[in-house]
Amino acid sequence: MRKMLSSGVCTSTVQLPGKVVVVTGANTGIGKETAKELARRGARVYLACRDVQKAELVAREIQMMTGNQQVLVRKLDLADTKSIRAFAKRFLEEEKHLHILINNAGVMMCPYSKTADGFEMHIGVNHLGHFLLTHLLLEKLKESAPSRVVNVSSLAHHLGRIHFHNLQGEKFYQSGLAYCHSKLANILFTQELARRLKASGSGVTVYSLHPGTVSSELVRHSALMRWIWWLFSFLIKTPHQGAQTSLYCALTEGLEALSGSHFSDCQVTWVSAQARNETVARRLWDVSCDLLGIPVD
Numbered sequence: 001m002r003k004m005l006s007s008g009v010c011t012s013t014v015q016l017p018g019k020v021v022v023v024t025g026a027n028t029g030i031g032k033e034t035a036k037e038l039a040r041r042g043a044r045v046y047l048a049c050r051d052v053q054k055a056e057l058v059a060r061e062i063q064m065m066t067g068n069q070q071v072l073v074r075k076l077d078l079a080d081t082k083s084i085r086a087f088a089k090r091f092l093e094e095e096k097h098l099h100i101l102i103n104n105a106g107v108m109m110c111p112y113s114k115t116a117d118g119f120e121m122h123i124g125v126n127h128l129g130h131f132l133l134t135h136l137l138l139e140k141l142k143e144s145a146p147s148r149v150v151n152v153s154s155l156a157h158h159l160g161r162i163h164f165h166n167l168q169g170e171k172f173y174q175s176g177l178a179y180c181h182s183k184l185a186n187i188l189f190t191q192e193l194a195r196r197l198k199a200s201g202s203g204v205t206v207y208s209l210h211p212g213t214v215s216s217e218l219v220r221h222s223a224l225m226r227w228i229w230w231l232f233s234f235l236i237k238t239p240h241q242g243a244q245t246s247l248y249c250a251l252t253e254g255l256e257a258l259s260g261s262h263f264s265d266c267q268v269t270w271v272s273a274q275a276r277n278e279t280v281a282r283r284l285w286d287v288s289c290d291l292l293g294i295p296v297d
């Protein structure tokens with residue numbers, strides 16, 4: 001059972017000297033392990049985190065463990081578009097390239113709350129925050145092609161729906177479902193972005209994934225989930241195991257033809273019918289642009 005729940009290993013031997021990587025939410029859990037492995041392979045790794053003090057400690061730890069001093073911390077609060085814009089501005093000023101963007105940060109089952117811009121927290125951080133970040137970094141990714149965007153979604157997307165009349169959860173809110181909706185949005189964004197990038201022949205590819213059920217701080221807002229995680233701790237993945245599919249999508253050679261696909265346990269996997277709906281994906285793209293003040297093309 002443990003083997004079944006923990007399978008999927010990134011076997012790529014690709015090394016990353018001279019490559020630049022951004023990992024959001026890299027101070028703990030899956031993001032930290034992902035950043036560590038990318039640093040071990042020689043990349044310059046930006047830990048894009050909301051708590052800079054926590055992240056600095058992690059950066060030192062990764063530097064010590066990997067011998068790579070090019071592990072840098074930058075403030076990024078995905079619940080505040082000003083912070084996202086400030087992060088992108090500084091990054092674009094200081095870096096010539098961006099080869100891999102890992103949109104990993106996430107919140108789950110928060111009590112109803114809003115971001116600085118008035119978006120419901122799950123859709124605001126998990127989807128809109130990463131949508132804006134990717135938009136702001138996209139030219140740099142194109143200039144650095146071949147380059148990749150990796151969006152960490154979840155199996156939980158199967159329970160998600162995009163309710164355009166209630167995107168901010170103001171009419172109806174259930175914290176678990178709000179998480180599922182935002183994870184569905186991650187997949188729809190991946191597919192729409194992949195379609196657009198393919199059409200423009202940009203050399204940037206995009207992947208979404210489910211990391212598995214992973215022991216991490218994600219369950220911090222739910223006593224029930226913390227209890228389930230504790231009870232089944234002998235079965236669920238470690239953060240190192242949980243990082244394997246992100247690493248697979250970021251590193252595996254020859255994955256370009258699968259841009260837009262969804263992965264689990266380092267293999268392409270199926271997504272729900274909602275997640276394959278191109279009309280919803282296009283509309284979500286347009287609505288996201290509107291909400292974020294990005295010109296709709």
Ligand SMILES: NC(=O)C1=CN([C@@H]2O[C@H](COP(=O)(O)OP(=O)(O)OC[C@H]3O[C@@H](n4cnc5c(N)ncnc54)[C@H](OP(=O)(O)O)[C@@H]3O)[C@@H](O)[C@H]2O)C=CC1
Nearest residue numbers: 025029030050077078079104105106154213214216217218
């Ligand atoms: N664990 C699991 O079983 C599963 C996880 N996933 C996905 O994996 C991803 C990583 O989660 P996991 O490592 O498990 O969870 P953790 O809670 O351990 O890590 C989440 C990271 O996101 C960061 N974060 C949260 N809010 C913001 C914000 N507003 N701005 C910037 N960063 C933020 C956290 O920062 P801070 O430490 O400061 O709070 C933390 O670094 C998430 O997208 C999650 O949805 C998907 C399926 C299953």
Ligand SMILES: CC1=C(/C=C/C(C)=C/C=C/C(C)=C/C=O)C(C)(C)CCC1
Nearest residue numbers: 005153154155156213228229232235236
């Ligand atoms: C019942 C049960 C489990 C519970 C799984 C759950 C509750 C998964 C939730 C996943 C989430 C919330 C993903 C986040 O994106 C385990 C631990 C697999 C062990 C086998 C029995």
